[in-house]
Amino acid sequence: MKRREFFAWMGGSLLSLSRPLAASAQRKVPLIGILMTSDLELLGPFREAFRELGYIEGQTIKFELHEARGRIDRLPGMAEELVRSKVDIIVASQTPAVIAAKNATRDIPIVMGPAGDPIATGLITNLARPEGNVTGLSATSAELAAKNLELIRDILPGARRVGVVGNATDPFVKPFLEQIQNGARMMRLDIHEVLVHSNQELDGAFATIARERSDAVIIQGSLPPQPTVDSALKYRLPALSNQKSLAEAGALTSYSASFAERAQGIASYVDKILKGAKPADLPVQQPTKFELVINLKTAKALGLAIPPTMLTRADQVIE
Numbered sequence: 144m145k146r147r148e149f150f151a152w153m154g155g156s157l158l159s160l161s162r163p164l165a166a167s168a169q170r171k172v173p174l175i176g177i178l179m180t181s182d183l184e185l186l187g188p189f190r191e192a193f194r195e196l197g198y199i200e201g202q203t204i205k206f207e208l209h210e211a212r213g214r215i216d217r218l219p220g221m222a223e224e225l226v227r228s229k230v231d232i233i234v235a236s237q238t239p240a241v242i243a244a245k246n247a248t249r250d251i252p253i254v255m256g257p258a259g260d261p262i263a264t265g266l267i268t269n270l271a272r273p274e275g276n277v278t279g280l281s282a283t284s285a286e287l288a289a290k291n292l293e294l295i296r297d298i299l300p301g302a303r304r305v306g307v308v309g310n311a312t313d314p315f316v317k318p319f320l321e322q323i324q325n326g327a328r329m330m331r332l333d334i335h336e337v338l339v340h341s342n343q344e345l346d347g348a349f350a351t352i353a354r355e356r357s358d359a360v361i362i363q364g365s366l367p368p369q370p371t372v373d374s375a376l377k378y379r380l381p382a383l384s385n386q387k388s389l390a391e392a393g394a395l396t397s398y399s400a401s402f403a404e405r406a407q408g409i410a411s412y413v414d415k416i417l418k419g420a421k422p423a424d425l426p427v428q429q430p431t432k433f434e435l436v437i438n439l440k441t442a443k444a445l446g447l448a449i450p451p452t453m454l455t456r457a458d459q460v461i462e
Contacts, residue, residue: 155212172203173417176230176251178222178244178364180237181387185256188406195407196414198284204417211240213342213367215312218243219334222303226251232413237365238315245277254412255279256406259315261427270427278422280408281402287385288319288361289326290398294435295359296330297453298395304333305378305443306352306360308345311338320341342367345374353378364399368392380401381445390436390461397444400430419449434458 179185186208186390196301198204207228209221222243234254235241240260245266257280258266267273272280295302307323309316320336327334335355337348345366352360356381362371366388372393375382390397408428415425434454438461442449454460 163206172205173231173454174228175204175206175413176225176228176233177206177208177210178218178225178233178235180215180218180239180369181213182236182364182386183210184198184388185236185406186393187310187401189404189409190401192406195388204206212248213240213365215310215365219246222247232416233411234279237313238264238266239313239365241279242279242314249276251276252416253277253279254409254416254422255281255427256409257400257430259283260318263318264314266361267427272423273425273427274423276372278425278427279412280405281427287398287400287433288363289322290359291383291385291396292323292330292332293377294396294398294453295332295361295381297450298381298447299358302332302358303355304335304355306349306355306357307334308334308348308352308360308362309336309338310363310365311340313363315365316363319363322428339366342370346377349380353380354367359383359395362394364389376391376441376444379445379446381441387436389435390438393438393441395438395441395447397434397436397452399434399436400431401432401434404430404432436455436461 176219198431211217221348226248233242233244234256237255237256241255244253254275259282261267261281265285266277277335277372295305309320313385335352335357337351339345360375360382362384364384369392370386372382376393383396384394385399387399388396435457436459437457440462
């Protein structure tokens with residue numbers, strides 16, 4: 144799906160952000176392309192991060208948003224459209240989007256917002272000096288996937304079998320599954336993996352996991368939030384993810400990098416590049432703050448009691 148709109152949460156309107164009037168009035172207004180797999184909830188904190196940097200709406204920066212709603216197959220075409228639009232920088236969120244952007248251009252700077260294991264996936268060669276036209280944030284999503292196993296034990300101490308739904312079209316699926324398997328061995332949990340290639344396979348994936356009598360399911364964050372969570376709830380499977388959008392869509396919990404920190408990092412990279420920095424010279428950063436979101440409404444619907452200690456340490460409780 145293509146959208147020429149800024150920040151869909153504002154109703155699909157075109158949004159312009161600007162920098163202070165210190166910039167020359169004759170200077171070309173920079174156009175920033177945003178390529179997203181699904182996590183539109185990042186846009187609010189992203190906009191706020193630009194405000195904190197002193198940007199004012201309506202003058203010297205514009206954004207063009209393309210959001211695939213979980214359809215990874217749409218990303219290459221969207222990336223090519225951004226290149227044809229002659230954007231000055233591409234901000235790409237999640238590994239598939241960053242890969243699509245890099246395949247579309249070797250010249251336009253690309254800011255990862257973030258990407259998982261960017262060295263292993265060939266996006267960069269070095270965290271300290273990424274080289275090429277790509278820099279930005281490196282996600283710790285694989286490690287966070289294993290963290291979900293700990294959350295399952297906290298909520299379901301008797302859990303023995305955990306299903307995992309992975310996105311077969313996401314190159315990051317391999318480290319995602321490896322981290323879960325490593326964590327499962329240490330915790331003596333049985334893992335049942337199912338990979339899906341399209342939204343049409345989601346229902347069958349969760350039906351299979353339910354038949355295997357899994358106590359809970361971990362969902363890869365690049366899958367489309369609402370249809371994925373709807374399938375999990377249909378089979379009454381407690382779902383956990385490393386993407387906040389899934390908890391907001393009805394998953395039981397999410398444990399992910401702080402949206403505020405993530406947005407501030409992305410905005411900082413964009414600002415530095417607009418001021419003349421080269422992506423190759425900007426070290427890739429990793430998140431330092433993380434957020435636990437618990438969907439108490441889902442817990443009640445599934446008949447689960449969330450330990451009070453978990454509710455106390457949660458950064459957000461959805462009721």
